[in-house]
Amino acid sequence: MAAAERLVMFDNVSxxxxxxxxxxxxxxxxxPGITSIVGPNGAGKTTLMxxxxxxxxxTRGAIRVLGILPSDSERIFQRVGYCTxxxxxxxxxNGYDLIHSxxxxxxxxxxxxxxxxxxxxxxxGMTAAAHGKVxxxxxxxxxxxxxxxxxxxxxxxxxxxxxxNGLDPMARAEVIEFFRQWAAAGMHVIISSHILHExxxxxxxxxxxxxGYVVAEGDIQGxxxxxxxxxxxxxxxxxxxxxxxxxxxxxxxVVEVKILERGEGLLVSxxxxxxxxxxxxxxxxxxxxxxxxxxxxxENVHSVYQYLIGNSGGSAS
Amino acid sequence: xxxxKQTYKPYRGAITVVRWRFAILTRYAFKSAFESRLLTSFxxxxxxxxxxxxxxxxxxxxxxxIAQLGLNGGDLIPINGLFFNMLFRIQTAMAFMLxxxxxxxxxxxxxxxxxxxxxxxxxxxxxxxxxGKLGVLLILTSLITWIPGLILFALxxxxxxxxxxxxxxxIAVAIFTGAWLWIVTISLLSLAASAWFKWKPLAAASMLGLxxxxxxxxxxxxxxxxxxxxxxxxxxxxxxIAMIFDWLFEGIRQRGNVPSWTALASLxxxxxxxxxxxxxxxxxxEVVR
Numbered sequence: 001m002a003a004a005e006r007l008v009m010f011d012n013v014s015x016x017x018x019x020x021x022x023x024x025x026x027x028x029x030x031x032p033g034i035t036s037i038v039g040p041n042g043a044g045k046t047t048l049m050x051x052x053x054x055x056x057x058x059t060r061g062a063i064r065v066l067g068i069l070p071s072d073s074e075r076i077f078q079r080v081g082y083c084t085x086x087x088x089x090x091x092x093x094n095g096y097d098l099i100h101s102x103x104x105x106x107x108x109x110x111x112x113x114x115x116x117x118x119x120x121x122x123x124x125g126m127t128a129a130a131h132g133k134v135x136x137x138x139x140x141x142x143x144x145x146x147x148x149x150x151x152x153x154x155x156x157x158x159x160x161x162x163x164x165n166g167l168d169p170m171a172r173a174e175v176i177e178f179f180r181q182w183a184a185a186g187m188h189v190i191i192s193s194h195i196l197h198e199x200x201x202x203x204x205x206x207x208x209x210x211x212g213y214v215v216a217e218g219d220i221q222g223x224x225x226x227x228x229x230x231x232x233x234x235x236x237x238x239x240x241x242x243x244x245x246x247x248x249x250x251x252x253x254v255v256e257v258k259i260l261e262r263g264e265g266l267l268v269s270x271x272x273x274x275x276x277x278x279x280x281x282x283x284x285x286x287x288x289x290x291x292x293x294x295x296x297x298x299e300n301v302h303s304v305y306q307y308l309i310g311n312s313g314g315s316a317s
Numbered sequence: 318x319x320x321x322k323q324t325y326k327p328y329r330g331a332i333t334v335v336r337w338r339f340a341i342l343t344r345y346a347f348k349s350a351f352e353s354r355l356l357t358s359f360x361x362x363x364x365x366x367x368x369x370x371x372x373x374x375x376x377x378x379x380x381x382x383i384a385q386l387g388l389n390g391g392d393l394i395p396i397n398g399l400f401f402n403m404l405f406r407i408q409t410a411m412a413f414m415l416x417x418x419x420x421x422x423x424x425x426x427x428x429x430x431x432x433x434x435x436x437x438x439x440x441x442x443x444x445x446x447x448x449g450k451l452g453v454l455l456i457l458t459s460l461i462t463w464i465p466g467l468i469l470f471a472l473x474x475x476x477x478x479x480x481x482x483x484x485x486x487x488i489a490v491a492i493f494t495g496a497w498l499w500i501v502t503i504s505l506l507s508l509a510a511s512a513w514f515k516w517k518p519l520a521a522a523s524m525l526g527l528x529x530x531x532x533x534x535x536x537x538x539x540x541x542x543x544x545x546x547x548x549x550x551x552x553x554x555x556x557x558i559a560m561i562f563d564w565l566f567e568g569i570r571q572r573g574n575v576p577s578w579t580a581l582a583s584l585x586x587x588x589x590x591x592x593x594x595x596x597x598x599x600x601x602x603e604v605v606r
Contacts, residue, residue: 055438055601056601073441074335076440077438077439089435090430090432090436091432101345104338105341105342105441106439106440107335108328109333112330154328155327156325185325186325187325
């Protein structure tokens with residue numbers, strides 16, 4: 001299979017709504033796996049998803065999803081499942097009919113569509129409520145039926161706009177497990193989310209957006225290591241934190257050392273993590289220090305988001 | 318970063334032909350349209366005039382029935398272009414009422430619920446969505462206009478003989494052409510109203526309003542300006558279709574010094590305007606500037 005047929009590619013894509021900027025100069029090549037698009041409201045996340053599905057046409061640039069142009073709706077929607085962030089449904093429809101009719105639109109014979117509908121409904125745990133009107137569903141049930149609608153035709157690329165909104169903790173765990181299974185099978189699971197700690201747990205890579213621009217892209221460790229103007233924070237839990245603090249401060253690249261209260265350890269900020277880890281090894285061995293844990297304290301989506309987008313972003317949690 | 322081996326295999330079985338997928342939208346639109354008992358009752362009523370017309374034809378060619386009714390042949394309505402013309406005016410009026418009843422409910426709920434993105438994020442284009450919705454109107458109106466019209470024409474041919482067929486063949490053309498001109502126009506118009514107003518009662522009112530207000534304005538213009546040619550007639554849709562039927566059924570080429578082809582142009586303008594409105598409103602993402 002050619003590489004382009006495995007990737008979701010944006011080549012210098014811009015979208016303007018008249019004078020207003022949607023996204024600008026986006027160039028991405030997304031591999032299979034779980035990709036999270038994060039950013040504050042108005043950053044361009046939904047615009048990016050609508051561009052991938054051809055619901056919006058780019059003002060400039062080109063997009064290919066598995067080598068297919070989004071304007072080719074017949075081919076693209078056989079391979080892509082889209083779950084919008086909004087609870088929009090045709091009036092008066094029930095969950096089963098919604099999915100079954102859309103599978104017929106996909107071109108499946110009625111009997112095939114029926115089996116696939118029940119398959120998708122069972123996956124999201126909506127069997128009992130399948131014949132109830134969607135308008136009467138709770139927020140979580142609507143979210144599940146939207147997911148079922150997106151996955152029913154067994155797509156290769158899943159575009160999920162805020163898929164965890166409204167789900168209770170158990171349902172979130174189940175849905176996240178689905179994402180992992182799909183990704184493990186080699187599918188694209190592209191998620192837009194505000195819930196950064198969950199993004200952090202599930203994502204293979206993140207695309208961070210702000211004001212229509214991609215401000216960072218890649219696996220979170222890679223992104224964090226590129227941010228040289230923000231010293232890396234490392235948390236050390238050991239039996240003699242003050243000794244370690246005094247020793248590490250002798251290194252030039254260490255810019256801050258903080259001994260945390262209640263024995264929570266030592267927080268070190270350094271501009272050169274590799275050099276610091278070498279030094280730390282030596283200190284530990286020379287002084288026979290008993291170490292409980294050493295971990296990066298800000299190598300996560302939340303910290304990177306704060307550094308790159310900060311308070312201008314706002315509403316991510 | 319995780320590296321995944323592609324073990325997933327998407328569906329590779331047979332799928333239905335793309336060009337008929339819009340019929341699924343039509344099928345579901347039918348289902349929701351006939352949830353109303355009022356509509357079902359009215360639709361049954363729409364078949365009464367053709368049945369009465371068939372009865373009149375039968376009586377006319379049945380000497381025994383004429384005698385039993387105490388009539389003579391001269392008392393009976395002649396079956397000619399005027400007969401079909403009058404029948405069709407009734408049927409087109411009923412088709413208009415039917416479309417006013419069903420049409421506004423086809424698109425407006427999807428727009429009001431922002432459900433277009435659900436449809437358009439499936440392999441269905443905006444054009445197919447409109448054709449799917451239009452299909453229900455065209456099928457229902459066809460069943461009360463040109464289809465019974467052509468059946469009546471065939472019945473009359475059977476009763477009166479092939480000579481009548483050759484002498485009146487333009488009636489068959491008039492039935493087919495006139496009905497399609499009318500049902501396409503009013504169907505597009507009702508979908509456009511449905512898309513534009515988003516609220517079903519308002520969309521239905523706008524359909525009626527367009528016909529009444531435009532007709533009133535046309536009549537007013539003709540009264541005040543007293544033009545040599547009464548162009549204001551072209552704003553009255555019932556007059557416009559009557560002009561087209563007079564032309565098609567009876568060969569009458571003008572009314573109020575206004576040539577009949579301008580009535581066709583008037584319908585065409587209405588169709589283009591409706592298509593433009595649909596083009597503007599039927600979008601997956603409404604861009605608010």
